[in-house]
Amino acid sequence: MSTSFIGTSPNRVGGIDRVNGLQEYVADIRLPNVLEAKLVTVDCARARIISIDASAAMQVPGVCLVMTAADLPQPMPRFGPQNEDRPVIAVGETKFHGDPVAIVAAETKDAAAEGARLVRVEYEELPPVFTVAAALDPAAPLVQDPSLRGNDPLASTNVLHEHRVGWGDVDAAHADLVVENSYSFPMVTHFAIEPHAFMAAPDGDGIAIWSSIQHPNWLQKIMAKLLGLPLAKVRVFAPDPGGGFGGKQHTKYEPLVAFAALKTGRPVRLILTLDETFQAVRRASCEILVRTGLNTDGKIVFQDIKADYLIGAYTDIADRVVGKGSYPGAGPYNVPAVRILARSILSHTVPSTAFRGFGNPQINWAVESNLDEGARALGMDRLEIRLRNLARKGDAFIPFDTPADGHWDQAVRRAAELIGWGKPLAPGRGRGIAVGIKSGPTTGLSQSTVRLLADGSVVVFAGTSDMGQGARTVLAQIAAEELGAPLGSVTVVMGDTAVVPYDQQTSASRSTVLMGNSVLAACRSVQAQIRTMAARLHGVDESQISVDRGVVRMPGRNLTILEILKPGLGRLGGEVIGNGEGRKEAEPGHPLGGAPAFFEFNCTAVEAEVDTETGDTTIVKHVTVSDVGKAINPLQVRMQDEGAAIQGLGHTLMEHYIFDEKGRIRNLGAIDYRIPTSMDLPLEIHSETIENADGPGPYGAKGMSEGALLCVAAAVAGAVREATGVFIRDLPLTPERVWRALNERDGR
Amino acid sequence: MDNTLPIEFTVNGRRQAIRVAPHHTLLDVLRDDLGLTGTKECCLVGECGACTVMVDGRIVDSCLMLAVEADGAEIKTVEGLAEGAKLTPLQQAFLDKGAVQCGFCTPGQLMAAHALLAENPHPDIGEIQEGLAGNLCRCGCYYQITEAILAAAEEGVR
Numbered sequence: 001m002s003t004s005f006i007g008t009s010p011n012r013v014g015g016i017d018r019v020n021g022l023q024e025y026v027a028d029i030r031l032p033n034v035l036e037a038k039l040v041t042v043d044c045a046r047a048r049i050i051s052i053d054a055s056a057a058m059q060v061p062g063v064c065l066v067m068t069a070a071d072l073p074q075p076m077p078r079f080g081p082q083n084e085d086r087p088v089i090a091v092g093e094t095k096f097h098g099d100p101v102a103i104v105a106a107e108t109k110d111a112a113a114e115g116a117r118l119v120r121v122e123y124e125e126l127p128p129v130f131t132v133a134a135a136l137d138p139a140a141p142l143v144q145d146p147s148l149r150g151n152d153p154l155a156s157t158n159v160l161h162e163h164r165v166g167w168g169d170v171d172a173a174h175a176d177l178v179v180e181n182s183y184s185f186p187m188v189t190h191f192a193i194e195p196h197a198f199m200a201a202p203d204g205d206g207i208a209i210w211s212s213i214q215h216p217n218w219l220q221k222i223m224a225k226l227l228g229l230p231l232a233k234v235r236v237f238a239p240d241p242g243g244g245f246g247g248k249q250h251t252k253y254e255p256l257v258a259f260a261a262l263k264t265g266r267p268v269r270l271i272l273t274l275d276e277t278f279q280a281v282r283r284a285s286c287e288i289l290v291r292t293g294l295n296t297d298g299k300i301v302f303q304d305i306k307a308d309y310l311i312g313a314y315t316d317i318a319d320r321v322v323g324k325g326s327y328p329g330a331g332p333y334n335v336p337a338v339r340i341l342a343r344s345i346l347s348h349t350v351p352s353t354a355f356r357g358f359g360n361p362q363i364n365w366a367v368e369s370n371l372d373e374g375a376r377a378l379g380m381d382r383l384e385i386r387l388r389n390l391a392r393k394g395d396a397f398i399p400f401d402t403p404a405d406g407h408w409d410q411a412v413r414r415a416a417e418l419i420g421w422g423k424p425l426a427p428g429r430g431r432g433i434a435v436g437i438k439s440g441p442t443t444g445l446s447q448s449t450v451r452l453l454a455d456g457s458v459v460v461f462a463g464t465s466d467m468g469q470g471a472r473t474v475l476a477q478i479a480a481e482e483l484g485a486p487l488g489s490v491t492v493v494m495g496d497t498a499v500v501p502y503d504q505q506t507s508a509s510r511s512t513v514l515m516g517n518s519v520l521a522a523c524r525s526v527q528a529q530i531r532t533m534a535a536r537l538h539g540v541d542e543s544q545i546s547v548d549r550g551v552v553r554m555p556g557r558n559l560t561i562l563e564i565l566k567p568g569l570g571r572l573g574g575e576v577i578g579n580g581e582g583r584k585e586a587e588p589g590h591p592l593g594g595a596p597a598f599f600e601f602n603c604t605a606v607e608a609e610v611d612t613e614t615g616d617t618t619i620v621k622h623v624t625v626s627d628v629g630k631a632i633n634p635l636q637v638r639m640q641d642e643g644a645a646i647q648g649l650g651h652t653l654m655e656h657y658i659f660d661e662k663g664r665i666r667n668l669g670a671i672d673y674r675i676p677t678s679m680d681l682p683l684e685i686h687s688e689t690i691e692n693a694d695g696p697g698p699y700g701a702k703g704m705s706e707g708a709l710l711c712v713a714a715a716v717a718g719a720v721r722e723a724t725g726v727f728i729r730d731l732p733l734t735p736e737r738v739w740r741a742l743n744e745r746d747g748r
Numbered sequence: 749m750d751n752t753l754p755i756e757f758t759v760n761g762r763r764q765a766i767r768v769a770p771h772h773t774l775l776d777v778l779r780d781d782l783g784l785t786g787t788k789e790c791c792l793v794g795e796c797g798a799c800t801v802m803v804d805g806r807i808v809d810s811c812l813m814l815a816v817e818a819d820g821a822e823i824k825t826v827e828g829l830a831e832g833a834k835l836t837p838l839q840q841a842f843l844d845k846g847a848v849q850c851g852f853c854t855p856g857q858l859m860a861a862h863a864l865l866a867e868n869p870h871p872d873i874g875e876i877q878e879g880l881a882g883n884l885c886r887c888g889c890y891y892q893i894t895e896a897i898l899a900a901a902e903e904g905v906r
Contacts, residue, residue, distance in 0.1 A: 011843045018851030019839040019858060021786015021826035028785035109780075110769070193790050193798055193886050194852040242788075242852025243886050274791045468850030468887045635846045643849065643888030670795035670884070678877040678890045685891060 005477040006699050009635030010487050013473040014240070014466070025242050026197035026212045027271045034199070035064055037260060037270040038112040039253075040102035040119045041279075045128035045663030046141075046348045047094045049101055053120040057104060062111030065264050066119055068102045072259055077226050078148075081218065081250045085148050086314035086351070088226070088255045093126070095143065095313030096350050097664045098279025100253075105260050105268050128348035128663040129158065132287050132308045135347045143313050143346035160315065160344040163323040165591060167399045168302065168337030175293030175301040179374040183366035184730045185713075186656035187285040187310070190355055191675050194242020195277045200258040201267035206233025207258055210269075212241040214249045214465045215505040220497045222251045223258060238495040244467035245647070246354030247281035249507055250317055275668040282657065284309040284318055284344075284352035284359070288366035293337075294374045298385045302337035303330040307363050311344050312351030319344040321352070324439060324592055325359015327398070331367055332408055332437040332601060333389040334397050348663055354507060356647060356706050360438045361713065365731065368434040368714035373727060382718060383416050383433055390435070393694075401439075402595040405702070406627040408435070411603045411690045418623040418686050419605035425722075428612070429620065432718025433605040436710025439596035440703050441508040444584040446515040447501035450479055450522035452530075454573040456562040457489035460519055463503030464494060464511040469705055470636040471511045475519050477632055478698055482523035484550020484561045501579070509600055509703030512632060514582035516698040521580030529576045530561050533568030597696050601627040602707035604645070606682070608719035615739025617653060617720055622682035629695025629702035641687040641708040648712030649682070650675050653732050755819040759784070760828030768815040775799045775810035777818075778825060786826040786855045790884075797883030800856035801825050807863040809882075826855035829862065837903040838862060841896040849887035857883045861897050870901050 017023040042049075054066035069076060069091040076091040078084045090099045104115040129135040129143065135158040142158060149155035154162070199210040206229055213219050216238035224234045241248050253270055261268040272280060287308045293301035307326055311318035326342030342363070375385040390412065391397035391404040412435060416422075419431055449461040458479050466472040476490040493500060503515060527547035534552050535542040545554050552559045565576065587594040607621040624645045631637040654674045658666045667673045687708065693700025713731055721727050726741040752767035759782060768777050778784045778801070787810060788798035794809040801810045802824040829836050838861055841847070848854050857880060864871060864879035871879060876894045885893065 009846070012846070012848060015843045015848055015851075016835070018848045018854050019826075019835065019842050020830055021784070021855045023851050024785070025788075025852065027789065028779075030783070109776075110771075191884075191886050192850075192852070193788070193796060193884060194850065195790060241850065243850040245886070271789075274796070470849070639846050639849055639887070639889060639892060642891060646888035646890065647886070669793060670791035671793055675884060675886060676888070676890075677881050677884060678894070679881045681877070681890055 005481040005487060006632055007634065009633050010473065010477065012470060013476045013492060024239055025194055026199060026210050026239055029199065029210060031199070031201060031267040034267040034269055035105040035107065035264060036109045036112045037103050037105045037257060037268050038116040039100040039276065040104060040116045040121065041098050041100050042094055042121055042123050043664065044125045045097045045130060046126045047123040048126055049090065049092060049094065050122040050124060052102055056118040056120060057115040060111050060115045060118060062107035063104060063115040064107065065105040065260060066102055066115065067260055067263060071263070079222050079226055079251060079255060080315050081317045082319055083315040085144060088259060096348050098276065098350060103256055103260055105264060130347050130349050130659055130663040132310050132345055135310070135345045143348060158346045160311065160346050161319050163326055163342040164340065165327050166339040170302045170304050170337045170339040173293055173302040173337045176296045177294045177374065177377055178291055179294065179370055179377060180291040181370055181373060181729055183288045183290065183369060185286040185362040185365050186651065186731050187282050188651045188655040189278050189282045190245045190247030192243030192245060192247060195272040195274050196248065196252060196280055197271045198254050198257045199267060199269035200254065200261035202261055202265055203235060206235065207262065208235045208237065209254055209258060210237045210239070211254050212248055213238050214241060214244045214467060214507060216465070216495065216497050217463060217502055218505055219251050219254060223254060226255050227258065236497040238465055240495065241465055241467040244465065245356045246358065246507065248467065249354045249505065252280055274670060278665060278668045279350050282350045282352050283355035284311050284321060284362065286310070286362035288363060290366045290370040292370045292374050294378060296378060298378060298380045298388045300333055300335045300389045303335050303367065305329050305340045305363065305367065307342040308345055309342065309359070309362065310347050310349065312347060312349045314351045316351040316353045318352045321354060321359040326363055327592055328437050328439055329363040329367060332391050332397060332404065332435055334391050334395055356644060357438060357709050358508065360436065360710050364436050364710050365713040368711055369717055369729065372714070372718045372721065383421050386433065386435055387412060402599065405599055406601055406694060407690065407692055408601045408627060411601060411625040411627050414688060414690065415603040415605040415623045415625040418688065419607060419621060421605065428723055429607060429609045430719040430722025431605065431607050432715040432722065433603065434711035434714035434718065436602045436707060438600040438706055438710055439592065440598040440600060441510040441514065441584050442592045442594035442596050443586040444504050444510055444514045446503045446518040446582040448515060448518040448522050448580050449501055450519060450526055450578045450580065452483055452526050452565065452576040454569055454575060456485055456565060458483050458485045460490065460492045461500045462492060462494055462515050462519060463500045464515045465506040466494060469640060470633060471515065473636065474512050474632050475515060478516055478519050479523055481549055482520065483526060509705045512701050513597060513695065513697035513703050514584060516701065517582035518580040520698045521582065522578040525578030525580060526576050530564050530568070534564045537564065537567055598702040600704060600707035602710055604708065604711050604715040606715045606719050608716060608723055610720055610723045610738060612724065612742055615735035615742060617733060617738060619649065619682035619716065621684045623686045624708040625688045625690060626704055626707045627690040627702065628704040629697065630691050630693045630700040631689050632699060632701055637689060637704060638687050640705040642685055644706060644708035645685065645712060646676050646681065648709035651731060652713040652716045654734060656732055753816050755816055757818050757821050757823055759823045760825060770816055772815050773811050774801065774813045774815045774818050777815040778810060784825050784827055788852055788855055797856040797860060798853050800859040800883065802859055802863060805866070807860050826858055829858060838865065838896065838900040841900040841903065845892050845896040845899060847889050847892040847896040849889055853883060853885045857885065857893055865897065865901060865904065869904055871897065
């Protein structure tokens with residue numbers, strides 16, 4: 001029997017509800033008796049809260065609750081995936097523009113909004129720090145109370161953590177040429193079209209929580225600890241998020257909503273506005289200083305990198321972003337000496353969190369751009385310098401880490417071919433090429449259950465969140481393949497911690513690999529039981545039977561699983577149940593807690609045209625080639641890569657937070673913060689994959705979905721450089737910024 | 749004090765006579781009063797297109813239209829596209845071409861695409877991109893959405 005589902009692109013499982021308007025996101029679920037909630041904030045980046053007067057708000061008909069820090073357990077419960085530094089609600093001082101001081105719950109949205117407007121907050125505005133320089137000033141106010149930071153020697157500074165990685169001797173290395181430049185990467189936000197939504201309801205002697213969250217099990221753990229409940233008494237419902245991109249990984253306002261629900265004894269829901277999501281999640285901005293040592297033959301001798309990531313007021317997962325994102329910062333090259341210092345710097349800004357690429361795009365922007373500048377100084381081709389230094393499969397390019405796990409040069413050569421590297425260019429146009437790498441999951445556990453029902457149909461229980469990447473479809477394809485079921489008879493159940501087995505998280509492009517392996521293992525368990533049935537039914541020794549990809553192979557004949565299942569189950573029917581696990585074990589000695597299960601590797605090449613009158617950049621052609629091991633669903637892979645590429649064009653060309661002098665975000669919302677529309681696309685896009693079936697996932701798959709974003713900025717800036725002769729080292733490359741650089745070039 | 753106003757309109761072919769608050773938008777009323785949650789709420793300023801519906805045959809950001817302004821109108825939402833279990837060629841093309849990822853913008857994209865095809869049954873790529881420029885997709889399915897609309901237009905010819 002042929003491999004019928006793997007490497008094919010059936011329609012998205014669950015897709016019909018998405019085109020009929022029947023897919024239920026959190027905001028679409030309406031519990032009887034639910035109260036609508038609204039946050040109360042103050043209009044500055046940092047304030048000392050003097051008093052909060054709820055009396056007028058409580059007079060509004062329908063308002064049931066105004067909850068402030070004073071109404072919560074004392075001391076204020078704190079939480080966070082890394083450090084438990086985030087209060088359920090601001091206590092004493094607000095730390096960023098949008099940090100809530102109260103929550104109002106009312107019978108209607110109107111009443112909640114009116115109540116929130118009438119909560120009278122008396123506060124004293126305090127000076128905030130919202131740039132790297134201000135945060136590092138010795139006289140700067142401390143963002144976090146040192147008492148929260150234990151014995152941390154940096155506790156009396158705004159540096160939360162310093163991450164150092166390196167090998168070889170940078171200072172002793174001799175280089176023919178040293179290229180040193182500073183680069184900056186802006187604060188950008190996820191802008192999922194579904195704003196974050198949270199709901200909580202008392203549930204017997206426990207609590208039920210609905211959230212548009214990527215990691216329901218992690219939320220369950222945090223809520224159980226905060227509320228002093230057993231895990232089994234915290235039930236998290238996690239309907240498919242309407243886009244996540246990392247911004248929905250971790251707990252945000254679920255604790256606040258849960259306390260409000262427990263206080264009122266009623267369901268309470270909080271649906272953020274898009275503007276409020278800007279104040280809930282963002283990517284860390286970054287200032288990077290790169291010194292690249294090169295020899296005249298183009299070999300990289302050393303990379304000396306300092307990256308200051310401006311994280312927010314509370315850690316969230318930001319420090320992990322900095323540590324993990326900077327670790328492979330020297331890129332997928334064999335570099336004999338590397339020194340990377342990456343710092344997580346606290347500021348009075350929105351807590352930064354995971355965002356597609358997880359800390360890598362910032363440092364990649366600088367290191368890849370600097371390599372371009374080095375190539376130009378050496379008079380060397382930018383493609384050639386990359387190929388000359390690129391790690392080959394098996395190279396320990398980061399000592400003591402996972403060796404290079406793909407034929408990455410194939411991706412680079414293919415991208416160069418597709419963009420027409422080296423061919424003549426029309427006037428006003430330029431090409432750029434860059435490579436990106438990102439560590440996959442360094443630890444992980446995904447458990448699953450597969451039930452083969454009496455008629456041969458299948459139910460898969462998997463805790464992955466399908467936020468658009470298509471995990472449900474891929475998992476269904478694996479189960480259908482292994483159990484010989486039509487794809488249309490496979491159901492995948494997700495998003496309910498009381499029903500679905502444990503999954504650590506949906507992040508780091510892990511699900512096809514870890515949950516895929518888990519579902520594969522659960523199918524193997526089912527297959528083993530089918531084999532036992534076959535042996536019993538046909539009087540053949542089990543050792544002579546194999547079950548694989550839906551086929552039961554016995555001496556002299558092959559049968560389908562269904563042909564064994566029906567007589568095997570007998571008159572009572574029933575079902576066959578298999579459990580599986582996908583693991584990435586921790587390695588305690590490793591600085592990241594473990595070496596990555598795989599790398600995401602991508603090469604992006606673009607051709608751009610710059611309008612010298614306006615500074616506007618048009619991407620004429622965008623090529624993105626990712627090493628994915630095996631595309632289980634090629635169309636979904638293409639969608640992920642193109643989506644990542646377009647998202648990368650956002651931070652490259654247009655997206656950035658704008659602050660006023662008080663640290664308030666001036667461009668909250670869709671009018672003043674632009675993301676790519678259908679009018680901002682590359683005129684042509686080509687996304688391709690390299691598939692050598694050399695990944696750790698099912699059928700040789702690697703994780704993918706972030707790779708195509710990693711190096712977009714450097715590729716575009718390289719093209720702009722070639723088109724105009726100007727290097728721009730600050731993102732985004734807005735028309736204004738490009739126009740100014742052109743004027744400077746021309747001495748205008 | 750009841751300050752609601754009576755309105756009558758047709759939603760997906762069904763006559764509705766309801767009372768609405770004068771400041772509530774069509775989006776509020778569709779989602780909260782009629783339970784038609786297929787129409788999505790995102791930016792509330794008419795920029796993202798997630799709340800796109802058809803009003804008397806023209807697309808409207810329902811977050812920008814007061815419900816009382818829809819008095820007497822004929823409204824079509826994403827729930828009104830398919831006939832029973834039968835998807836429209838456009839809905840089917842969205843699935844076939846991979847124009848749906850997270851799905852949150854999809855209802856708005858579909859409504860905008862339906863309106864475009866009604867007005868221009870054979871749009872070219874530029875016309876499609878311009879016609880749907882008001883519908884954001886952060887998953888970045890824009891190329892697939894265009895392919896789906898081209899395929900549905902093709903289907904219309906056959």
